[in-house]
Structures are given as structure tokens and as C-alpha cells.
Amino acid sequence: MSIEPPADAAAPQRNPKAPPPGERTTSHYEGCRGCGDVPGSLRVRSWVGDDGVSVISRFDVLEEHQGAPGLLHGGMLMTALDDALGTAYTQVTRSAVTARLETDFRRPVPVGSTLWLRSRVDALVGRKIYVSGEAHLGELDGEVAGTARALFLEVGVEHFLRHGRPEDLEALGASREVIEAARTAR
């Protein structure tokens, strides 16, 4: 399925409630293995870009992220890109999940390096959010190690209530009655 935004799609507008340029973005979920502060997380950190719409993210590549000897696992790079692109859309719209993520792996990434990612929303069409980004080696204008394009689909809170585990959602403040009602809803 294509994830090319329609040529006449409206340019995304910045959400006035989003943090200002330069400010650190908050993790969308503390338990996230991309950006949460939990064991096993890649600990991707993000900041709002100078234009107030793009997002800059940092990923420090460690031993535990290897795929081949001394080199970053491709799936880990995809996780970092998914998270960075997901953070970019939260600057302009409500919650959404990744429907499709396309990644090009352009350069091997050595353990011990830092990746700087830049991501932005390209278009919003109904529930569809088209996002793209690049991962640069060492600095923001460093060599491009990977590029990604993604389609996120906006979902309501009922998506997480219906498909998620009750104990995780209760920890976020949802009552058991609300969770059960959402799980049994058609």
C-alpha cells in the first residue's frame, strides 16, 4: 500500500499547545522501549526543532544495540526512527499508531556513535498522518545513516483501552469499568 501523501494535502499546522522550539518533548508513554526511562529502552530523547514543527532526537548507540559485530542492529534503528517520527506527529495532532514504516539503511552505524534524527509531519489527510525523517551520524548535519517514511493513523483512547492490558491502563489512571466497557464494545 502506498504512503505517498496526496499532492494537494494541506500543510500541517503547529498545535498551539505543543512545547516551544528547543524544549524537550515528554515521552508519550513511560513504559515505551523507544523513549521511556525503563530497562531495555533505547532512551531516545527528543526536542522541538527551531521551526517549532520538526523534532530533533538523540540516540546513543550502545553494546546492547548490536546486530552485527560492533554495528547497530537495523531493527533498533527502525525503533528509534518510529519513536522519533511518532514524537514529530504529537507536535501537530492527537494520538496515532504506526500503520506503515519504510526505512532505508544507508550507512553502517558503529557502537559508541550518536545518531541525531530530524523528523517532520509532511501532511495530514483525515486520520492519516504522513511523517518522514533521517538519522545522521555524529551530528545533525552528519552523514545520513538511515531515512524513513511512515504512515500513522489517528486512533482514539479506546484503541488502547480495547487492545491493551488492563493493569497498564489502570496505572495510567483509567478505571476498570471504563476499560471493560471499551473491551466489550463492538
Ligand SMILES: CCCCCCCC/C=C\CCCCCCCC(=O)SCCNC(=O)CCNC(=O)[C@H](O)C(C)(C)COP(=O)(O)OP(=O)(O)OC[C@H]1O[C@@H](n2cnc3c(N)ncnc32)[C@H](O)[C@@H]1OP(=O)(O)O
Ligand atoms: C487511559 C488510556 C490512555 C492511553 C494513552 C496512550 C498514549 C499513546 C499516545 C501516542 C502513541 C505514540 C506512539 C509513537 C511511537 C510508537 C509507535 C508504535 O509503535 S504504534 C504500534 C505499532 N502499530 C500498531 O500496533 C498498529 C496496528 N494496526 C492497527 O491497529 C490498525 O491497522 C490501524 C489502527 C493502523 C488501522 O486500522 P483501522 O481499522 O482504524 O483503519 P483502516 O480502515 O484499516 O485504514 C484506514 C485507512 O488507512 C489506510 N491504511 C491502513 N493501513 C495502511 C498501511 N499499512 N499502508 C497504507 N495505507 C494504510 C487504509 O487503506 C485506509 O485508507 P482509505 O481510508 O481507504 O483511503
